[in-house]
Amino acid sequence: MDKHYDPKSVEEKWYAWWEANGHFHADVAQGGVPYSVVIPPPNVTGILHMGHALNNTIQDVLVRWRRMQGRNVVWMPGTDHAGIATQNVVEKALKKEGKHRDDLGREAFIARTWEWKKEYGGTIVNQLRKLGASCDWARERFTMDEGLSEAVAEVFCRLYDEGLIYRGHRIINWCPRCKTALSDEESEHVDTQGNLWHIKYPVKAAHGDSVAAHGNPVAAYGNPVAAHGVDAVQFLTVATTRPETMLGDTAVAVNPNDERYASLIGKTLVLPLVNREIPVIADEYIDMAFGTGAVKVTPAHDPNDFEMGQRHSLPSIDVMNDDGTMSAEAGAYAGLDRFEARKRIIADLEAQDLLAKVDPHPHAVGHCYRCDTVVEPRLSKQWFVKMKPLAAPAIEAVRSGKVAFTPKRWENTYFEWMENIRDWCISRQIWWGHRIPVYTCGVCAHEWAAKTAPTSCPKCLEGERPREPLEGKCPAHEDVRPPSPQITQDPDVLDTWFSSWLWPFSTFGWPHDNPDLRFYYPTCDLTTAPDIIFFWVARMIMAGCKFMGDVPFRNVYIHGTVRDDKGRKMSKSLGNSLDPLDIIGQYSADALRFSLMLITSTGMDVYVNMEKFEIGRNFATKIWNAARFMKMHTDKCEGFAPVPIDPALLRDDDRHLLDTLDAAIAAVTEHLEKFRLQDAALAIYDFIWSNFCDWYLEYAKQDLNGTDDARRLQVLSLMTDVFAKSLKLLHPYMPFLTEELWHEMGYAGASHPVAEAAFTPSTATAVIRAPWPAPYTEAQREAWGLHAETTAYVTAKRELVTAGRALRAEYNIAPSKFIAYVIDALDEATATHLRGDAESLKQQLRSDNLEVIIGAGERAMPGTLCKLGTIYLPLDGLIDVAAEAARIKAELAKEQGFLNNVNAKLANESFVAKAPPAVIEQQRARQKELTETIARLEKLHKTFGG
C-alpha cells in the first residue's frame, strides 16, 4: 500500500470500473423492492456548481445506501433542453460569427442548436461522474428526445381537448431581450429604488368655459405658458412608477367614494404629450390613500389596468415593440428604448410644467430569470393552462400524506401557492423547444391539436369539403396526401417546464405502458432546492396525479442553498463561487462529498469556503493510514486469514468495539431514513475516528505486538471485519476511497466469518454491491457477552487512563518521568473487574509511562480526582501542596452545589410525584455519587492540611 492516498487516479479508475461493470444499472427483471429516484435534470447548458454538488451528493448517498440495502435501485439521469437558456447560448455563438438567428432561419437554427447540444451537452453529465454520482447512465434522457417529445405532445393534446389549454389575450411578462413571454415564476421580483412620478393631466374644459373659448384647448395645454398666460387650468395629478406607459393611457381612474375627485368623474382629460382625450372613470380598485388617489389606466401595459379596461370597455394601446423600444403608437417617442423614452418624457413634462413632483419609491421590479432584463408587463396573445382543476388533486395528495415534504414546513409554502394558483402561460416566442402542436386550417379556419403533424384538416375531411378519392386508402382512416399548404402550425414553442413536469414518468417510457414504468413509478425520493418548488415540484405532482393517477414521488427532500462564508448566494457576477471541480482537484471528490454532508444539516443553508473541505480530506487520510496500519500487521502475520469470533478470547475492549459498531449501524440507518444525512455522517465519523482509530487501534497494539498468536489472530480478524463494515457504512459518502480500500484490504471476494452474509460471486467484487451492515443478532450479542456492563467497564477504564494522562499534563510532569498513580474505584464490582484486567491495563499505560494501582489508596499520597473516585499520586515534590488544597476546596464547593440541587429536587414533592421513575432513579444515583465524592474530597482536603 502506498504511503499516500492518490485520489485522482483512484477516482478515475473506480468510476470507469463501476460503469463498465454495470453496477449502476437497474433491471426490472431482478425484482425486489424498487427504489427509484429521478435526477433534477440540469440544464444542458449547465456547468457543475456547488448547488449541483450538494443536490447530487445527497441523492447519491441515498441511492448508494438503498442499493446496499438490497433495493432494486434506479437513479434516472438526464438533462433539460432549457429552451431560453440554450437558445441564448447558441445566439451568442452566432453573434461571434456576426450572424443572427434570423439569418439562418428557424430550421437551420434548430439544427445548429442540436449540433451545439451534441458537442457540449455532455459537459455537466461528465462532471456528475467526477462527483461520483451513481446514475443509471444507460437510461440517460433528454427532454427533447423522441420519447419525451411524444409525452409532451400527448399531454398537450389531452389538455387541449379537455379545454384545459386555451389561448388568451392578456397581460403577460415579456422579456424584451429574449423577445418572449415568460410565466409568472420566470419573472423574478427584485427590490428596486424607483421613483413615483406625479404627473398633471389637464382637465378638458366643458363648452362655454373660458379655456374652451380659446378654440383648441389641446393646443393650449400643449403650450403651458400660453395656458398660464390665458387662464387657470384644472389638473388631475396621477402618480406612476412607469411614466413611459402614459403614452398608452386610455383613462384615469379614481375611487367612486373619493370626495376629492367626485366632481371629475365622467369628465375628460387631455393626455399630455399625445393630446388624446381620455375619460375619468370610477373604480373600486383604486386605493384612495396611495399616491394621489388617481391612477392612470394603461390596459396594454399593466394587469390591473387591463382588468379595469375590461370592466369599463376601454381601448388598449400598445406603445411598445417586442424589443422594448417604443412603437409607432408612441408618436414622437417611437423607436426610442423604453428607458430612454422614460427620460425624455420626464424631461418634456417638466418643460411643460406638468411634473408635479417626484418621490423616491422602493418597489419590486420583475426581471427575466434567464437574462436579468427588466420584464415588461405587456398585452399579448398566449397559450395558457387552466391550473385550478389540476391543483385540486395535487393539494389533496400532500394533505393526505401521499407526498411528504422534508422539512415539513415547505408544505405550507406549497399549499399557499397551490391554493392561489394562476393560469400558466406556456407559449414562448423562441425556436428551441417543443413546438406547440396546434394547427389551423387555411380553408375552414378550424383549429385543433394533434400529436403528429397532420396532412389534412379533419373538419374538411368530415365531408364538409369535397375531396379527391384516394387510391388504396380508406379516407376515413388515413390521409396520405402531402401536407396541405393550407395547414399551418402555431409558431411558438412550449415553456421548458412543460416537459420537465412530466419527467418522473416520461423518462420511464410514458405514454406507453411498459414494465419499467409499472415497476419504478411512483418514484421514492425527490431531492431538490427550494427555489424550484413552484417551477417543478408542484407541477410534477399535478402532472402525476392527472396523467398517472398517482403521485410522482413519496418524499420531497428540500435542501438548502450553498452560500459563501459571508452568507451570500454564490453567483458568477459576485465572483464568490467555488468550483466543485477545483475542490475535487485539491481535496478529492470524496472530501467534497463528505465535508458537504458533514456541515449541512437537514434543509438548512450551508456556508462554505475552501478550508471547510479539509475535514473530508483529513478524514480520508486518517482512514487510509488506519488501513495501512492494519495491512502492515496482516502482512506480518503470514498467511493471515480471518478467524471466527471466539467468545473465550474476547476482552472488554473488543466487546465494546462491537457494541459501538452496532450502535453506529443502527444510528446511521435511522438517520438516513429521515434524511438526516449530517447526523449519519457524524455517527460514522465519530465511530471510525474516536472509537476505532483513537481507542481500539491503540488498545490493540499491545496484542498485535504481543506473543499470544491466538489472541493476535483474533484481534486482527476482529478489526479487519469491523473496518470492512465501517467502509460499508462510509461508502455512500466516500465511494472512491472505500472502494479502493475494499480491494486493498482484500475484502473483495474474501470470506469474512464475522460478516453477516456470505458474498455471492456477483456481489463479491465491489463494496458498492456489498450488503449494508446489519446490527448483530441477539443470539450473537448474548454469545459474545455484549452486555451493558461491558460498556461500563470500558468507560471506566478509559476514564482511568485519561486521568493518568491528565495528571501528567496538569502537573506538568515530563513525559520521560514515570508516574504511578492509584485509583480508589467507586464501586467494588468495577474495581474487581479492572484488577482482573490489570496486566492489559499495565501494558496499555506503558507507552504513556504511567502505571495505575487500583484500590489501594491508603498506601499513597493524595493527588487529584477523576470521576471514578479518588486518584492518588505520589508527591515526590511534584505538587504544590497549598495550591492543591485550594484546588480541592474549589472542587468541593462545586460538587456541594450540585448536591444541593439534587437534594432540592428530590425533596420536591411534585418532582417525586410527577417525574418518571427513571429520572428519579437517575437523581438518586447522582445523589449517592455526589455524597461519596464529597466525603472523599473532605478527607483529601484534610490530608492536605485544609
Add this chain to the structure above:
RNA sequence: GGGCGCUUAGCUCAGUUGGUUAGAGCGCUACCUUCACACGGUAGAAGUCACAGGUUCGAGUCCUGUAGCGCCCACCA
C-alpha cells in the same frame, strides 16, 4: 402587506417526541515529531443557549410578545 426561517463557545453550526454537569468542527493554550497518521496524538481553556414574560416538578427544547438578521410570496399605481 402576508408567510417562513435564524439568533447556542472567538468563528461556522448540531442539539430528533421537554429530563444527568448543553455538544462538534475550525481556531486557541500546553505538551508530544513514540515504530498507521503532524491532513496526527494527548490534555485543556472557553457558552447568563438574543431579550422579556408564561406553561411545567423540570425549558436551549413548548406558548406569547419584543428586537436584529435572512429568505419566499404579493397587481398598491
